[in-house]
Amino acid sequence: MRIVASVFLATALVFSPLADAKKSKKNKVQFLTGVVEKCHDGDTCRVKVGGKIAKIRFAGIDCPELSQKHGKQARNFTESVVKGKTVNLECDGKSFDRLTCTVFFEDKNVNLMIVQNGWAYDSTKYSKGRYLASVDEAKSRRAGIWSDTDLMSPYCYRHKTNRKCSLDRSYMP
Template sequence: MRCAAVLAIAVLLVFPPLASAQTVAGKAKVVDGDSLEIGQHRIRLWGIDAPEFKQTCTRGKERWSCGYAATDALRRHLDGAIVQCVTVDKDRYGRLVAKCSSHQRSISEWMVGEGWATDYARYSKGTYARAQAKAKSAKRGIWSGTFEKPEHYRHRPH
């Protein structure tokens, strides 16, 4: 029992829980299709998974830089707007995982609805499934052809 208590304290010291939801707001620098920086805060958008910056997708026989396109779409969408993020968690890289909005709309929902990210159902529990279905049906963004799920792409050697 004593050993379990010591282990629990050690885990909390290494991985402290978020005390409460933190709000971060300001002009965001887009890192990639699902990551931002606001001031010194590195932020992962909650509930979505966008193609990695160097990831390519296919339309017919043509390969295109869908990771760059997703990043660029988010950059153009935000274009100097004030972004508000409410933290949900921290990821293994120390980034804040947050629900962010701009233009009075969820950024994650916009990215999925425009076809530049997928609903990361493992975490979102299907929050953006309807937006994804509409983007897929309309063949927007990455749905205009074929692509490898970003999480599969990340786990493959490059």
Template sequence: MKHVIAFVLLLAVSASAHADFDGRVVKVADGDTVTVLHNREQVRVRLGSIDAPEKRQAFGTRSQQHLSALVFGRTVRVVEDGKDRYGRTIGVLHVQGVNVNREMVRAGMAWAYTDYLNDRLMPVLEIQARVSGTGLWADPHPVAPWQFRRNEAAARRAKKAQN
């Protein structure tokens, strides 16, 4: 009987660890991170399966603006998929039935993040955006955010080595 009770408690804890919730978007940090007000608590949410350009990168501001137009000040449904290494909730945002994560990729405002992919439709949406030259794919040489971050880190290391 103790094992059954322990199992039920474990299920309850794991279910609450990935609980979906509704809230109002009060901040859009960039093209893949928002702050959602839920039960008077601000929850930072990293949109799963996508990687948007960094703010300092080409299309970074446009990506942030596009996400803001979709969700800022609106009530969203967050389908939680865990936490990232920075403690942010990873999730899929839905607003009025629209999957916002997919919309960002479809609009050419983010890449399908293949290293952390939980949505198999993302690469298809990215290819469609690429072929049509939508959003960041209008740039003849777009740089993926993960490559941009690596390049910046290498430049910082090189600069530090010179000093």
């Protein structure tokens, strides 16, 4: 009986869409659809995909940490856009135990919406500068976090002892 149960479980995991996404190789894109259950912070949500919960990290952007200034507002914005809604995910890798994805709701790029509304930095190391113009636009409008003149980037918040952060609190690699 144990062997049958193990074979069944292994087969179910191998053929589930979530298992395929977790195995994705660098530069291999996986397309998934799911319902957003909740968001941990502005750039990480739990999405129910094929009966399983996937942790999704919004690719190429970095929102303030939940314990950081503006962190709860960033999370609240993201949840207001996607919580309880069916989203399409274009996943291209992993970050820790999370799939890194561009999230789409009704054909709108949610990653871009978060940046345009001033709740995220462009993480150029991963986005290759895709969101820089939208960050500049949000800054010029003083939207979201950009209404604050005393900011610390999420990267520097996480890496307080980094030499570059000691020179420039807004540093983002």
